[in-house]
Amino acid sequence: MAVYKTFQPQDALAYAVAHTSLFEGLDPATLSCSEIGDGNLNLVFKVSHPSGTSAIVKQALPYARCVGESWPLTLDRARIEAEAMLIESELCPALVPTIYHYDAGMAVTIMEDLSDHVILRQAMVAGEHFPRLIEDMARFLADTLFFTSDLYLDQQQKKARVAQFINPELCKITEDLFFLDPYCDHERNNVYPGFETRAAALWHNEALKAEVAELKFRFLTEAQALLHGDVHAGSIFVRQDSTKVIDAEFAYYGPMGFDIGSFIGNLLLNFCGQWGLMAAEDQRNAYRSGLLESIDQLWSGFAERFSEHLSQSTRDPSLNTLRWQSRLLRGIWQDTLGYAGCELIRRTVGLAHVKDLDSIADEQRRLQAAEQALILGEALVLQRHELDNMADVLAMLVDKVRY
Amino acid sequence: MAVYKTFQPQDALAYAVAHTSLFEGLDPATLSCSEIGDGNLNLVFKVSHPSGTSAIVKQALPYARCVGESWPLTLDRARIEAEAMLIESELCPALVPTIYHYDAGMAVTIMEDLSDHVILRQAMVAGEHFPRLIEDMARFLADTLFFTSDLYLDQQQKKARVAQFINPELCKITEDLFFLDPYCDHERNNVYPGFETRAAALWHNEALKAEVAELKFRFLTEAQALLHGDVHAGSIFVRQDSTKVIDAEFAYYGPMGFDIGSFIGNLLLNFCGQWGLMAAEDQRNAYRSGLLESIDQLWSGFAERFSEHLSQSTRDPSLNTLRWQSRLLRGIWQDTLGYAGCELIRRTVGLAHVKDLDSIADEQRRLQAAEQALILGEALVLQRHELDNMADVLAMLVDKVRY
Known part of the structure; x- marks a missing residue:
């Protein structure tokens, strides 16, 4: 289990390349990554290739983003989120994004990009x-x-x-x-x-x-x-x-x-x-x-x-x-x-x-x-x-x- | 944490001597122990000295005694029992027996003898x-x-x-x-x-x-x-x-x-x-x-x-x-x-x-x-x-x- 650190876009990109097979055979230099989150509790990165291949890298922050570092929050919620989504996707596979990878230590989940939604x-x-x-x-x-x-x-x-x-x-x-x-x-x-x-x-x-x-x-x-x-x-x-x-x-x-x-x-x-x-x-x-x-x-x-x-x-x-x-x-x-x-x-x-x-x-x-x-x-x-x-x-x- | 084995009376006696201070200074040969349980799920031993000093050694069995080995039961219930009794005794000390010792591995709790009840x-x-x-x-x-x-x-x-x-x-x-x-x-x-x-x-x-x-x-x-x-x-x-x-x-x-x-x-x-x-x-x-x-x-x-x-x-x-x-x-x-x-x-x-x-x-x-x-x-x-x-x-x- 990796040691937690807050991702920058380049970290999220490297992480997605290393932990999924989505970008296999693509030159990493042709991939791009940006933070697109507007939620209250997490960083959300989109990693994409001009061909259209893409993924979301979601990382839990150790505090509530909307309040700031004064409201600390456990990273365990990334585990809970991933495990709950896995159960949901067993029950309703069409109604939740596909999960490609999950890492409790980094509080990171890599999942299907829903940019077409x-x-x-x-x-x-x-x-x-x-x-x-x-x-x-x-x-x-x-x-x-x-x-x-x-x-x-x-x-x-x-x-x-x-x-x-x-x-x-x-x-x-x-x-x-x-x-x-x-x-x-x-x-x-x-x-x-x-x-x-x-x-x-x-x-x-x-x-x-x-x-x-x-x-x-x-x-x-x-x-x-x-x-x-x-x-x-x-x-x-x-x-x-x-x-x-x-x-x-x-x-x-x-x-x-x-x-x-x-x-x-x-x-x-x-x-x-x-x-x-x-x-x-x-x-x-x-x-x-x-x-x-x-x-x-x-x-x-x-x-x-x-x-x-x-x-x-x-x-x-x-x-x-x-x-x-x-x-x-x-x-x-x-x-x-x-x-x-x-x-x-x-x-x-x-x-x-x-x-x-x-x-x-x-x-x-x-x-x-x-x-x-x-x-x-x-x-x-x-x-x-x-x-x-x-x-x-x-x-x-x-x-x-x-x- | 000790490895579980089902107690015989002499085991319960030795265990009580080793894990409480109740019998300190008493000749172990003068202690006696018998199984007094009539419940459905456990062994209950009473360890006592002629002077009146005594204790109960309660050990969980890995099955329901009333049904037999065909109904297996987790030994974790000994942990639950001891931890619940500790909470109860904090809240109502007079209304539960005193707990002297608890060992999750042996599924054993040593507690106050209530023979006068x-x-x-x-x-x-x-x-x-x-x-x-x-x-x-x-x-x-x-x-x-x-x-x-x-x-x-x-x-x-x-x-x-x-x-x-x-x-x-x-x-x-x-x-x-x-x-x-x-x-x-x-x-x-x-x-x-x-x-x-x-x-x-x-x-x-x-x-x-x-x-x-x-x-x-x-x-x-x-x-x-x-x-x-x-x-x-x-x-x-x-x-x-x-x-x-x-x-x-x-x-x-x-x-x-x-x-x-x-x-x-x-x-x-x-x-x-x-x-x-x-x-x-x-x-x-x-x-x-x-x-x-x-x-x-x-x-x-x-x-x-x-x-x-x-x-x-x-x-x-x-x-x-x-x-x-x-x-x-x-x-x-x-x-x-x-x-x-x-x-x-x-x-x-x-x-x-x-x-x-x-x-x-x-x-x-x-x-x-x-x-x-x-x-x-x-x-x-x-x-x-x-x-x-x-x-x-x-x-x-x-x-x-x-x-």
Whole structure:
């Protein structure tokens, strides 16, 4: 195992040449490498040859890039990311990048270059549509969550997996940014000027805080399945005919609804953001309606496929009861709504914002969109036990949001 | 670390002399040692000197003693037991035996001899009463469950603890014997002659099986606190003025209600068993009433102390909300009832019976007591969401059981 050092582009290039067969027979002098990362925690290099052959070299930094060296982070997350992606790629080979090489000592993974894809967030901010996205994500969520759970895995093997994916530092980021900061006057919060009073209302909403406590406790204690842990629109690469989920470093055993809710939360953030992003009203309304349909399709696609797995692949006879399985699915549904709500709230007033809101040029529209996000977030968290199905949710959405 | 070999008494004696200072200055020839274990998984030796100095040498066997070498078991459980007991003894020093020495390689722990105590099960079968028992157990449960949970521990440290106490093989025993066997026609089941039809009714009770699936899934996934994992009346030593909880080898991170429910289930097993154990009706009724009062006191003692910890020692500000904390306590309550019900059922028709029922001489009375245990077990599992408080539970008990 090599000794860790932070890569410069030339290091990443030499490393990719030495540890993959991709560039065999090519003159190293004809290869180029540049750092292309815009994430918060890692260096991301692209190594490429004019012929088109390329690879991504991703290296974990020993601190959170967005905060700086004052927030140190374990390099073990590179191991967790690589091992989680290997499991995901066994279950959904088409939906994650190919991993060519992984080195725990250097905290480096070499993987498929997805330059022919775009980051979903950017595309959605631009109002683009991807016909495969929803079906692919429903499959990704149903397959990764079911087949890593006690429903399918040998239960002794599952416990070993829980230990393998104990991920304290990355979980702490979520525990703080998702569940703590937005509900108190935390210095990490990032509140738009003019939005202070609205944000402060969160700190004194005792009913909301009790529900968020429940969702946080479930995040802390419910080892249901191996989560991706960070299914936001910046962790998904898309092409018209392809979907790839990246950045699994937050993986750990947690409540299934967290991954589904994170993704739905991001669709809703875009829904809110379009209020200020898309100028033409007709076009905007049509796009937003499409997003709501997507959310409906995402859940029904997930639920259908997960239910199929439940009926066909549940290994433990004790858990092979239809009555209980529908209760399980209802619990996942309620968690999904709750975590989607938390995502909406924390992306609006917490540390890590999203372009769906931040890039709205008109200040008043931006604040209105942020207000929509908070209203939806609060409603999802508070009403998740009463919202029986997606029709109820969509009715609530349309009722609450200027549209 | 020594290489494992199964101890004979002379090995245990020599080991105790070599690894504690208890017998310093005593002529080894004056020491004696005998195997006194009656448990299912271990050898238990008592090493003693005529002066009264003594110690227990407990060694894990590489298989389940009650089943035989066909059910192999990891020796790692000796590590888990010793490490769990060390945590328990930090939290409740008076309520667990002192540990003098622990050796992972030999799977051996040397601990305080509790020969001046009796095993609670035997004492309760004999109808004895222990004035400290309930208060001590309420304290043991409240303190060990609260202070090993995310409510109190640094949440990163708690995750390391989860990994430390991953305990697949011992958990599997519970997963099978508690949650699987009694609800199907399993060869491991042990059904009284004449009770076959009653037992078989469990296999076809779909409502019951759905609730048991929920309880099993929570046992598999809910990493709330470091459980003892096996709080039955054979794991508790008592004296009029002392209570000691032993045998922590089933320890793992699970749902808090499992430990509380296991203990209450054992009080109820004795309640049912007294129907056939105690001949004099007045005495029996008084003793049984006392048991119900004990159950009431156990829960209220636990809830009071746990609530005190919640209000005074919750470290995570997100979880420091009274509204949510009362919901948490209600969830623990419902789990407690459910797991108590499972304990009643599995001890009646499953592999591992209890003397509270088995030692009833009169066959008809024994079957009646077993029937009471099943009725109560089913009612606790099925009605745990409607039983709002202990008064409801006791009313249900008195209503269901000939008394």
